Amino acid sequence: MTTQNANTTLFIGLMSGTSLDGIDGVMASFPNNDGNEPQQHPATTLASAYMPFSATLRRELMALQRAGENEIEREALVGNTLATHYAACVERLLIDAGLRADQIRAIGVHGQTIRHRPELGFTRQTNNPSLLAELTGIDVIADFRSRDIAAGGQGAPLVPAFHQAVFANPAETRVVVNIGGIANISVLHQRTDGATTVTDIGFDTGPGNSLMDLWIKLNKGKDYDENGVWGASGTALPMLLKAFLNEPYFASPPPKSTGRDLFNEAWLAAKLAQFPQLSPADVQATLVALTAATIADAIARHASDAKMVYVCGGGAYNPYLMKMLGRSLAQHGSAAAVESTEALGVAPNHVEALAFAWLAQRFDLRLPGNLPGVTGAAGPRILGALYPA
Known part of the structure; x- marks a missing residue:
């Protein structure tokens, strides 16, 4: 069982990537600060979980990579399915860490990329963060890439x-x-x-x-x-x-x-x-x-x-x-x-999920999450959108 430290704040990071294999989740502890830039090596992983995608979900996500019939409805339904999978991953992390939902500051969730066209000014990570907040009772921070693209960047890599x-x-x-x-x-x-x-x-x-x-x-x-x-x-x-x-x-x-x-x-x-x-x-x-x-x-x-x-x-x-x-x-x-x-000190399959826990912390502190020299954005930007529990 994890004992929460009054000098730290807990975030969950969830990542499902281009490989379409499943969800990697981590619960991470970050030192509290006064709003200044956190020191290097800021995260401690308290728990991790992996939730594989079913063959059916993988096929539907793959199909949404290209234009198709009724794709708006299909994407909405897949977003709902993803939210339930994300919620199950969060539940596993809470159980393994011995913690309650009200002890977690926020969930940072990437969503599943189905289109990435920065040259056209958009990127699309399907998800239903409102449903995830409803299912978990935890604030959700999502849609990390769009603000960087709005500022003229690639929105990736973050x-x-x-x-x-x-x-x-x-x-x-x-x-x-x-x-x-x-x-x-x-x-x-x-x-x-x-x-x-x-x-x-x-x-x-x-x-x-x-x-x-x-x-x-x-x-x-x-x-x-x-x-x-x-x-x-x-x-x-x-x-x-x-x-x-x-x-x-x-x-x-x-x-x-x-x-x-x-x-x-x-x-x-x-x-x-x-x-x-x-x-x-x-x-x-x-x-x-x-x-x-x-x-x-x-x-x-x-x-x-x-x-x-x-x-x-x-x-x-x-x-x-x-x-x-x-x-x-x-x-x-x-x-x-x-x-x-x-x-x-970080398992290879935990790095990206931990990165989105870190990006959630950055949003919470109202600190930039992008590097303009990497993405090409006009300047540093606070990334993400909040979906309160």
Whole structure:
């Protein structure tokens, strides 16, 4: 049982990402402060929970990634379903921590991205935060991306600000790589003048696990390549990798963000059409190489002095992908070592949920949650919208 400390405030963070596998939830304790910037390493994880999505929910969420019949009603119904799943995750966290709803300051919930079109001025994370507040009796803070887009930003990635707060070290340049459905990096630069470390770049590098998950689903009916075994059984094909890399997004400068709007089944099919009769295992190995190569290239371009690369997200649990990332970094002339964020005290599958607990705290303190240098927004903005219990 967790004993609440009068000097701390409790927040819950909920994240369901592009991989569409389920919900990661954490209960986090943050030190109280007087409204000034909290000190680095601000969060302590008190409990965690994972709620997998059913096959039916996954199919419906996937279908909503593209235009379809009656999609407004379908999205509303999926939002209700998600809210009940989020509420079940919150209940599990409360039980495991031995706490009551009235002891939690707020829930920070990302929602499920179904469209991300910052170039058109919008992003859409389906959810029903009002229902979640009603079901849990806890204030809910949601819709974190829209304000940044309204200020001219990409609305993504948002996690670099959290990475800066938790993982930066002024004595060395570090890179934090989140490999979910889409991969993104946060460059945490060394500062030799003794100033507080700042993140001056962070962006989506391209596909993380999404295309690998798609390919194994199409060929083996599995949701993901457990431990990267299937990918490791194949051989990465240089000509196919070159075709994959022939995508303008990879060469475009940051700030930038992406998602299934670009990297989807149609994108993959168009690339594979150039190479008939490939071994499916070789395609999988080449998709692993694509993720590793695009991350390594981004690090070589923007963090050539990095000594450490810390990986979070589901990709951190794929030994073959981690090996290929290390190999790709070496090919780019980097001597950076690759480890998971476990080495920094945060489990790889908890980082994003913890980030949304942190963003909820930022909203509660009326402090900015974005980094304009990362998203391209006109300036720092308070992110999120409050749905009172």
